[in-house]
Amino acid sequence: MPLINPYLDIPVFDDFAKVLDPSIYRELPDDWWVGTSDIVGSTKAVEAGRYKEVNMVGASVIAAATNAIGHSDFPFIFSGDGAAIACPPDKVPAVRDALAATAIWASEELRFDLRVALVRIDEIRKSGHSVRVARFLASKKLAYAVFSGRGISWAEEQMKQGHNLITPAPSGTQPDLTGLSCRWSPIRAEDGCNILSLIMLPRDDRARFDRCATALFGILEQDRRDSNPVPESGPDFRIGWQSLRLEALATQGTEGSKLRAWCKALFVSCVALFLFKTGRNLGDFDPVHYREQTKLNTDFRRFGDGIWLTVNCTAPQTEQIETLLSDAENNGDIWFGIKQQDEALMTCIVPDIAKDSHLHFLDGADGGYTAAASICKAKMKKLPTQPDHAELAST
Numbered sequence: 001m002p003l004i005n006p007y008l009d010i011p012v013f014d015d016f017a018k019v020l021d022p023s024i025y026r027e028l029p030d031d032w033w034v035g036t037s038d039i040v041g042s043t044k045a046v047e048a049g050r051y052k053e054v055n056m057v058g059a060s061v062i063a064a065a066t067n068a069i070g071h072s073d074f075p076f077i078f079s080g081d082g083a084a085i086a087c088p089p090d091k092v093p094a095v096r097d098a099l100a101a102t103a104i105w106a107s108e109e110l111r112f113d114l115r116v117a118l119v120r121i122d123e124i125r126k127s128g129h130s131v132r133v134a135r136f137l138a139s140k141k142l143a144y145a146v147f148s149g150r151g152i153s154w155a156e157e158q159m160k161q162g163h164n165l166i167t168p169a170p171s172g173t174q175p176d177l178t179g180l181s182c183r184w185s186p187i188r189a190e191d192g193c194n195i196l197s198l199i200m201l202p203r204d205d206r207a208r209f210d211r212c213a214t215a216l217f218g219i220l221e222q223d224r225r226d227s228n229p230v231p232e233s234g235p236d237f238r239i240g241w242q243s244l245r246l247e248a249l250a251t252q253g254t255e256g257s258k259l260r261a262w263c264k265a266l267f268v269s270c271v272a273l274f275l276f277k278t279g280r281n282l283g284d285f286d287p288v289h290y291r292e293q294t295k296l297n298t299d300f301r302r303f304g305d306g307i308w309l310t311v312n313c314t315a316p317q318t319e320q321i322e323t324l325l326s327d328a329e330n331n332g333d334i335w336f337g338i339k340q341q342d343e344a345l346m347t348c349i350v351p352d353i354a355k356d357s358h359l360h361f362l363d364g365a366d367g368g369y370t371a372a373a374s375i376c377k378a379k380m381k382k383l384p385t386q387p388d389h390a391e392l393a394s395t
Contacts, residue, residue: 005088007075007145012137016226017217019146019303020210025132027149028075030122031089034131034155035099037061038082039106040113043374045081046367052345054081054370055363056182056246057106057114059347061085062359063250064098064175071351071359075133075145077152077304078361080369082114084152084304086131086145092118096166101175103168109249116166117159124151136303139296141356146303153305174253179350179358181250182243183269184235184294186343186365193312195229197339197368199376200325201306208333212324213307219320220311227311229344229362230298234291237276239269284354298346298360308369310344310362329379337375341366 010026018024037058039045045054061083062076069091076085087095099116106114121131130149137143158164189195200216202209220227244265252261274280275287302308313321318340325336343365350358363369 005073007086007133007135008073010133010135012135012143014137016136016301017214019134019136019307020213022148024134025148026134028086028121028131028133029088030120030125032086032121032131033089033092033095033118034121034124034152035061035065035085035087035095035116035118036082036152036156036159037084037099037102037114037116038079038156038160040115042081042370045112046370051363051365051367051370052182052242053110053112053246054367055345055347055361056180056250057110057112058082059349059361060102060106060175060177060180060250061099061114061116063177063180063349064102065095066349067176067178067351068094068098071349072142072357075147077145077147077302078299079304079308080363080367080373082156084147084156086121086133097169098175100166100169101173102177103166104171104173105175105177105253107168108171115159116168117155117164118166119155119158119164121151124154127154129154138299139293139356141293142297142359144299144302147305148303150305176254177250178254180348181247181350182345182347183237183239183247183272184346184348185238186345187229187231187235187362188343189229189312189341193314194318195341195344195364195368196309196311196313196318196321197341197364197372198309198311198321199306199337199369199372201335201376203332203334205333208328208331212328212333215324216307216321219317219324220309220313222317223312226301227313227317228295228298228300229310229312230295230300230346232295234293234295235346237273239266239273244269290353293356294348294358294360297356297358298362300344300362310364310368335376335379337372337379339364339366339368339371339375341368344368
């Protein structure tokens, strides 16, 4: 008999504000595992202008793991310079190999020290934390995982302390990063607006965090599209040298050589540019529908033991948000970090261009989440005791 996947049995919800409702979450089984990752020194990399590479490596962890065990079948979350994924015990060997291969690929091809780790959920639970998951329906064909219980944060903190680490694979090992790309043009803020990358984390009183989060959502809802930065018709396509280079590096393992990977990336990009500019279909691929679906499938808002947003905001909205969060932080309710930028960047995982379940991760074009996390970390260091928010520790 086929194994039951408890993650897919969790009912979906389509109102993002419900991430604050504890009743939507389900505990993952004790024998499941959590894989975590982060780039050591990501803040310095972003400051050096390598934010596109940082995002690509962060998303590569998800691409490698999901290529190994199944797209959208298991919960994961992207955090800019890393990611986390949960899986059942029978998938652990495949996930372990995928993470190990991605670590050596990131080191050899992009000179990043990518930490990766695996830990069982029963070990997380012994620490007093849990891994609770819900499924946010971004579109009819795609649901993103949201996490609570601070179990993911605890697992990341253990990784950063040197526990549960996975040794990188032997030199030359290539992960399967099929579908990983970053072909879209940077998404510019609308006239009179800017792109905010925002992280908001709870402190000691979750009810006070929830009240602040509800007020924050109310400000974002002043825009009819909930401040989604992606244009109504979807993002624009372009061919860029850096995007081609990163895509070639990601696919050279499956293509057999760097030259073949470069040639394929260039050819596919040229065909895609023609289709997006002309609006013509190619077989089952409809470029107009694909762009519209990309807008729906973009995770410009996520929840992982806190709120992570990359949003398009007017000047009045930005002022309201900064006032709200500053007051809440001064009252001891939250921690927050904000980075204002002119553009957002999209990194994609597209297993099949003819299906509507392609994934798109959004971050600020000036290293938004990494910068916002650094601001949070600096504030939290000023106090002798902090809550468990390990996802900030690598910045």
